[in-house]
Amino acid sequence: MTVLPIREMGDPVLREVARPVTPEELAGAEVQGLIDDMIETMRAADGAGLAAPQVGVPLRIAVIEVREGNPRYPYKPPIPLTVIVNPELTPQGDATFATNEGCLSMPNLRGDLERFENITARYLDREGNEREVTRRGLTAGTFQHEVDHLDGLLFVDRMADMRSLSTWEEFERHGKDDFVRRIEALVERVGS
Ligand code: ZN
Numbered sequence: 001m002t003v004l005p006i007r008e009m010g011d012p013v014l015r016e017v018a019r020p021v022t023p024e025e026l027a028g029a030e031v032q033g034l035i036d037d038m039i040e041t042m043r044a045a046d047g048a049g050l051a052a053p054q055v056g057v058p059l060r061i062a063v064i065e066v067r068e069g070n071p072r073y074p075y076k077p078p079i080p081l082t083v084i085v086n087p088e089l090t091p092q093g094d095a096t097f098a099t100n101e102g103c104l105s106m107p108n109l110r111g112d113l114e115r116f117e118n119i120t121a122r123y124l125d126r127e128g129n130e131r132e133v134t135r136r137g138l139t140a141g142t143f144q145h146e147v148d149h150l151d152g153l154l155f156v157d158r159m160a161d162m163r164s165l166s167t168w169e170e171f172e173r174h175g176k177d178d179f180v181r182r183i184e185a186l187v188e189r190v191g192s
Helices: 023-027 029-044 137-150 168-190
Strands: 049-051 061-066 079-091 096-103 106-116 118-124 130-136
Touching: 023 029, 029 049, 029 061, 029 079, 049 137, 061 137, 079 137, 096 137, 096 168, 106 137, 106 168, 118 137, 130 137, 137 168
Parallel strands: none
Antiparallel strands: 049 061, 061 079, 079 118, 096 106, 118 130
């Protein structure tokens, strides 16, 4: 497995709409190797997820995982390793929550935005099995963030007010305590 370089904002691949993966491609060594490398790259960067365009490949594949004690996102509930191929998200209801996100492709930036509170995700796993899961709260937000990458969107595109854009250091200093309180209330309300 290889840790791949992560593409950063300004790279046109991050603005492309990625194309679906065919069953033959998914079963092949090239895409399976890409998935392994994406997992390795996400873990090396302490990310909560990584989409294929972020390593320069415009295919509809993303990996998501939050392990206990992730130093980048210590407040996120754990998410088991999930590989999503050709995902389709459907919001369950209109409820949204105010969250704050960062992105491996936007180094040292964070900002406030709204995400749907509950989503259903339909996707293929890496073996090509059809899956359908419902996710809530921050985990639902992580799914939405990764699927946005497959549509050429970055979290800043979802921000209603750019004044909350901050560096990680200033977020720690001025925004984090409030945010963590909000998130704890959210987890209590909707689970994760
Ligand atoms: Zn991202």
